[in-house]
Amino acid sequence: MLADLEELVRCESFSADHAAVARSAAVVGALGTRLLGAGPETIVIDGVTHLRWIFGTPRVLLVGHHDTVWPLGSLRNHPWSVTDGIARGPGVLDMKAGLVQMLHALASLPSPDGVCVLVSGDEEVGSATSRELIEETARACRAAFVLEASADERGALKTARKGTSRYEVVVRGRAAHAGLDPQKGVNAAVEAAHQVLSIAGLSASLGADGGGHSVLGLATVTPTLLSSGSARNTVPALARVSVDVRVPTTAAQDRVDELMRGLTARTPGARLEVLGGRQRPPMTPESSAELFALASRLAKESGEELLRGIAVGGASDGNYTAAVGCPTLDGLGAVGAGAHADSEYVDVARMVPRARLLARLIEHTTN
Template identity: 80%
Template sequence: MLADLEELVRCESFSADHAAVARSAEVVGALGTRLLGAAPETIVIDGVTHLRWVFGTASVLLMGHHDTVWPPGSLKDHPWSVADGIARGPGVLDMKAGLVQMFHALACLPSPDGVCVLINGDEEVGSTTSRQLIEESARGCAAAFVLEASADEEGALKTARKGTSRYEVVVHGRAAHAGLEPQKGVNAAIEAAHQVLALVDLAGSMATTGGTCPVLGAPTITPTLLAAGTTLNTVPALAKVSVDVRVPTLEAQDRIDKCMRGLVARLPGARLEVLGGRRRPPMEPESSAELFALASRIATELGQGPLRGIAVGGASDGNYTAAAGCPTLDGLGAVGGGAHADAEYVEIGQMVPRTRLLAQLIDHATS
C-alpha cells in the first residue's frame, strides 16, 4: 500500500493543470486495473479526466478524486517521505491515500460485483465537469462511501456537511480625478464597503431567524477577496467582492440566494451586479445515519473502538450523492491532518484498519 501511495503522490495532479490530471488518471487507472482486474472507463469532459469502473448492477458507489490543490513543482518543497509512521507529500491525505485504501479494500473482497467506482479529476474546484457523472452514478444506489480523509486526527467520520454557494458582487461606479474633482465620481470602493457590512448583517439575521440546524449550526456568509480601483489618483469605477457561503439546509441556501440577488446599492449612481450562486447542496445528517450505525457496528467487531461522527463546514462530492437521494457516509479515507497545508500527513498505521473497515462496509452493503 505504501508503494502504491508513493506512486500516486509522486504523480502531481493540480486541478488547473489538465495535462497533469490526465497523467495522474493514467497512474490511478493502472493501479485500479492491477488490483481490480479490469480497466476503467476513461471519461474526459472539458479537458478534465475522470475514471469509472462498474461491476455488474451497482448498488454501492465508491467516490474519490485524484486532483489536488498543489501546483506543479510542489514535490520539490514537499517531497514524498516516510518517517516515524508518518507519510508526507502533496495530496497524500487529500486524497491519494484514500484512493489506495479504496482499491485495496475492493481487492480484499471475493468479487467487486455490485460496486461502481468513480474517481473524478476536479473535486477541488467544485466538480464542475463531473457533477452530472456523480449524480447519475448515485441515483439508484443503496449507499455511497466517500474516501475523503477523516474528520480529525482520531479518525472520525463525516456524517454531515454544509452546502456551499459562491458569489461575486460587482460594483459599478464612475471614475473621476481623485484630486481635482472627486465629487464627480461614484466611488465603487466605498460602495463595496457598504456591501461588505450588509453581508455581515445578513449573516447575523440568518442566525436568528430560523436559518440554523441543530447539527450543522448557522449559515456563514464570508466576504473573502476584495478588489477596487486602477490607479492611486483615480476614484474607483469598479470593485469586486467575492463571497463564500456555507449553509446547513436547502431552505437556508435558497433564502440567502434570494437575499444576495436583492442587494441594493447605497451610493447614488452606483450599480450592483451579483454573479455566481448555489454550488453544492448540504449533506444533511439524515443521509448518513443508517450507514454510520452500520460502520460503528463493524468497527466494534473489528476491535477498532467506538467510531465518532462529526458535522463539518467543508463540502465534498458526498454533498452531491446525498442530494441525489443516495445514503452517504463520508470521511472513510486516510487518518491524518494538515490537508491543503505544508504539514499534510497520513498516519501509516491507520491505513490497513481503515481498509478493513471499508471492505466490510462494502460487503455488507452489497449483500
Template identity: 75%
Template sequence: MFHALASLPTPGGVCVLVNGDEERGSPTSRELIEQAARRCVAAFVLEASADEEGALKTARKGTSRYEVVVHGRAAHAGLDPAKGVNATVEAAHQVLALAGLSAALSHDTSPLGAPTVTPTLVSAGSTVNTVPAPARVSVVVRVPTRAAQDRIDSLVRQLRVRTHGARLEVLGGARRPPMEPESSAALFALASRLNSEAGYGPLRGRAVGGASDGNYTASAGCPTLDGLGAVGGGAHADTEHVLVSHMAPRARLLAGLIERSRS
C-alpha cells in the first residue's frame, strides 16, 4: 500500500484506513469504516489474494455468530440423576438441529454457494458427578445474501427445546453483511484491463467464504474490490506465505486503480 501511494504524483483524495480489530469482526471500527466508505468512490481492500495465482476476491459471504445457551437443572449424577435436567443432552439435540439447517438450505444456487450453519465450540457441566445445568454451543453462519442471513436468523431463534424442563437462550446475530458480486464488477473489469496493459495478463476473480471489512464498505454503497494485498497461500496455517515476486506488480496494479478511480 505505501509503495503504491509513494508512486503516485500526489496522494490527494486518498483515505488510508488501517484496522486492528478486523479478525474479531471489527466491533469497534465498523462505524468508522462505513463512514469513510460513504465518502469514497471506491474501496480497495488489501487482504491477501484468493490463491497463489493472485486471484482477486470479487464476492464474500456474510457472517453471523450465535451462542445457544441451555439452562438445565443440576442434581447428583449417582444419587438423584432423575431430579436433574441434563443440559449436555439438550445441547446435543441442538447441535444436530443446527447442523440440519445447513442441509435444509443446501439447494441455494447463489454464485457464492449455499449458506452454512456450523456448530463449533461446545461446553457443558461443572463437575463429573453432577447432572450438568449449563451448556453452551457456539455457531458460525456464512451466507451468500442478506435474505439468507435473515432467514437463518429466524430459524436459529425458532430452535425448540427437546428435553423436558430445559430452557434455551439464543445470543448473538448477524455481523458482516454479504459482499455481493455486483459491488466489485466494474472495479474488477478495470483491474483486469490495467493488469493486461502492464503485460501481466488478465486477472481472475473468486467468490470466497471468508469475510473482511470489504463486506462493510460494499454494504455502505461503496464499490469494493478485495484481495489486492499480498499473493500467497496457507492463510491462518503454519504454511502461510507470501510470494515476493508478485509484490511489485501488485503495488503497480493498486497505484493504477487509485489513479484511474480518482480521475
C-alpha cells in the first residue's frame, strides 16, 4: 500500500492543470487494473479526466477524487517521505491515501460484484464536470462510501457536511481622475467596502430562536477575495467581492441566496450585479445515520476503537450522493491531518484497519 501511495503522490495532479490530471488518471487507472483485474472506463468531460469501474449491477458506490490543490512543482518543497510511521507529500491525505485504501479494500473481497468505483478529477474545484456522473450512479445505489480523509487526527468519520454556495458581487461605478475630478467619479472601491460589511453581517440576518440560536443553524457568509481599480490615480470604475457560504440545511442555503440577491448599492450612481449561487447541497446527519451505526458495529466486532462521527464545514462529493437520496458515509479514507496545508500527513498504521473496515462495509451492503 505504501508503494502504491508513493506512486500516486509522485504523480502531481493539480486540478487546474488538465494534462497533469490526465497523467494522474492513467496512474490511478493502472493501479486499479492491477488490483481489480479490470481496467476503468476513462471519461473526459470538458478536458477533465474521470475514472469509473462498474462490476455487475451497482448497489454500492465508492467515491473518490485524484485531483489535488497542489500546483505542479510542489514536490520540490514537500517531497514524498515516510518517517516514524508518518507519510507526507502533496495530496497524500486529500485524498491519494484514500484511493489506495479503497482499491486495496475492494481487491481483498472474493468478488467486486455490485460495486461502482468513481474517481473524479475535479472535486477540489466543485466537481462541475463529474457531478452528473456521481448523481446518476448514486440514485441507483443503496449506499455510497466516500474515501475522503477522516475528520480529525483521531479518525472521526464525517456524518454531516455543510452545503456550499459561491457568489461574486460585481460593483460598477464610473472612472474619473483622482486628482483633478474625483467628484465626477463613482468610486466602486468605496461601494465594495459597504458591500463587504453588509455581506459579513448577513449571518446575523438569518434569524434566531428565543435562546439566541440561529434558526437555520450555523450558516457562515464570508467575504473572501476583493479587487478594485485600474490605476493609482483613477477613481475605480469596477470592483469585485467573492463570497464563501457554508450552510447546514437547504432552508439556510435558500435564505442566504435570497439575502445575497437582495443586496443594494449604498453609493449614488453605483450598480451591483450578484453572480454565482448554490453549489453543493448539504449532507444532513439523517443521510449517514444507518451506515454510521453499521460501521460502528463492524468496528466493535473487529475489536477496533470506538468510531466517532462529527459534522464538518467542508463539502465533498458526498454532498451530491446524499442529496439524491443515497445513504452516504464520508471520511472513510486516510487518518491524518493538515489537508491543503504544508503540514499534511497520513498516519500509515491506520491505513490497513481503515481498508478492512471499508471491505466489511462493502460486503454487508452489497449482499
